[in-house]
Amino acid sequence: MTKSQSAKGDQPPSFDLNRDSDAADLFAALLDTADTGLIALAPDGTICHWNQWMQSRSGKDADQVMGKALHDVFPDTKLGRVSLAIEDCLKFGMPAVISPSLNQGALPLRPLPQFAASFDRMEQSIRVHPIQTKRNGTLCSLIIRDVTLAVQRDRLLRQQAAELADLVTQTKRSEDRTRAILQNTIDAILVASDDGSIEPLNSRAQELCGPTGDPELRNIIRFLLPDSEHTPLTPPPPNRLLTDLGTGVIEVLASTLSGRNVPLEVAISHFSADQRYHYIITLRDISQRKRHEKEIQRTMQELERSNAELEQFAYAASHDLQEPLRMVSSYTQLLARRYEGQLDETADEFIHYAVDGTQRMQRMIDDLLTLSRVGRHGKPFNPVPLDNLFDAIVTNFRRAGSTPEGNIIREGHLPTVMGDASQLLLLFQNLVSNGLKYSDPKNGQVRIFASETPDSYRIFVADNGIGIDPQYHETIFEIFKRLHGYGDYAGTGIGLAICKKIVDRHGGGIDVTSKPGQGSTFCVELPKELSIVAASESM
């Protein structure tokens, strides 16, 4: 006790709890100002107190209810649990908790206006207490709290929790699916963040970057990612990282601890999440492709080598054969000039055969040289207007006087193609000459026309000659394939082989459609855009 209090204590207090009337006033006021419902029941279960709160929430005044039992105050309400609790309290002195969840709206009390829309009754949390009195035995008190707001919040919480759980289930399901897809992807997939961390996302990535994988691989990947300030980079060994400048394909050679070398193609894409940049790194095992590529490369080299050898041989053979042939040819011609008619008839005939033979041989050697030159001495490709080209061909034929006027017919405009002009001239001159050769010399006719596909031009050379049996359509383009004896039609059997070789060099194709007796149509198809091979060869 402080001095001031004891000083005050000297004066009689204006309010004294020891005075019964004062105490009664105070307690009554306290009970009526409490923000809870308070009911007191006498040992016989009748109401002996009913506070202001109870009056306003039940709509029943204290003087209406005093001296009545609770079930008489609320005759229409089943008070089951409340009645039993009161009974146990009065009889055995047992206290009770009456929860809102297990007893919805235990007493018929009005909810506050703001809850009236969703609640018929106030939600209540009730405590039943025994009160031992000296004079009157055991009384029972009911303390009622309005927990409608809490119940409303609880409902909301449950609803939200249920929605959240649903969402989690859904998310998990789709996550499981995504994970399954990721796991079963053949490519290794990793994600890297801009802090330098690299995380394998699937089992294949784990294999490559895990403990039995390639310890160097993470470094190589970091090196491939855009600059990161976090980790100083050491460039990977040059044999481990290959970049194809032409196609932009990055290849990495992984060398796993299990001793395998795996060539990988790397693809990097990025996304941003959580305000950070992330990279998705896809590593595709290209061992198989690499093997195939190598095989193709080897076959190509082999083929090129043997082709070159063959051309070299053909050139050398034909070139070197020319010298002795020229000698044989010169002397047989000399023999013919000088001794024709001086020997007997048989000798003249023999000399004639010898001269003819050397002339044919000369033509064959010339053609062979031409053929070998197609590959060896090609000129760069230029735009070649085929109309002009065919003008020149017609002029050539007319000059040679080998063909009647008007039997080379052009139908429509011919396109301009990319190519080696002199080879294209040779190609079409051969085809036209072929067409005329195998036709009736008087009525023989060759028609030239063109068509177009999205990617190519087609130039047709059609004759009305003897035609070609379908079984030979494939083979006529091979070297030295003659379908006829030397006597019937002039030719070395090299002409169409030269045509084929020229078309090949231009990245195109040649074929024939024909029926015996109904003429033949040769079709040359030239690409509008040169393929890489043809372009590089044309350089």
Next chain:
Amino acid sequence: MPNTKSVLLVDDSKFARLLVKAFISSNFANWEIDEAEDGAKALEMVDAKTYDYMLVDFNMPGMDGLELGEKLRSRFPGAVIALLTANIQQEIQNKAENLGLDFIAKPPTEDKIRDYIMSREATR
């Protein structure tokens, strides 16, 4: 009461049997009172003897009071059978009523047991 009746008490609690037995003997002298501690034993005993009253505890290990009551009722359509239980919920009450079993709320008191038997005797 000169005539002697027979009673079978079925309860797993020895205490409960002793209590009920004491209440009956002090009010109905000379009545024969037998005891069984579970349903199986009770079924054995009713093979040997027919009882006027069978008081059966509801909550017993093994066969519960309702199952036993059902079996006893089908064998003794006219016997008085009562279910003793503290668990007087509606579902159990309904089942007992359907089987024609009476209901005595536990704990048993001398008044409860006496009044019950007296009222049954009066209607016989």
Next chain:
Amino acid sequence: MIELTELEHDTISELINIGVGRAASSLSEMVDQPVELTVPAISFVERFSDSELANAPTEVVSAVSQSFHGPFTGEAMLVFPEVRSLELVRSLLKVDVPLDTLTDLEQEALMEVGNIILNACLGSISNVLGEPINCSMPTFRKRETRALLDDDTAGGSTATNPVLMILHVQFMLRQNDIDGYVLFVMDLESIQMLRELVRRFLANSLG
């Protein structure tokens, strides 16, 4: 030492059984579904660590406890592993909330369940033995099993050397069975008093 004859043990069991039977019918009426409540076993131990409950010392349990004063004094507790308490409350309230702790309202509901069962047990004993027992309002606690009996209030009512009467209780609801415990924590003097009252009652009734 607690020495009970078979009949004394049986008597206490029966009183408890009557109590939980009454509690079951109250609960059943409240939740409008069948509720069965049985006490398969009652045991007495002198140390909490000897009880089956103490086998999982770090398990979190929910407990509703009420202290009682009368001829014998102590604390009565309904104890469930936390998961079981969730199951129990939610199957009584017929709701399925995907939350792994009790909400405040569920906690209060569990408190009421505990209150009903503990009142019934104490009431049954008090009623039959004819001795009034005063109980406190129930309180709720959630903690690890090993700390279950620790007293929060300094110099509280819990006896220093308590003897425990442990009831294994089993709720049988429509969908599931839920196991829990009711503990009576008393000092030796109180438990001897209980035994004395049981003896006196038996002597009077059967005598």
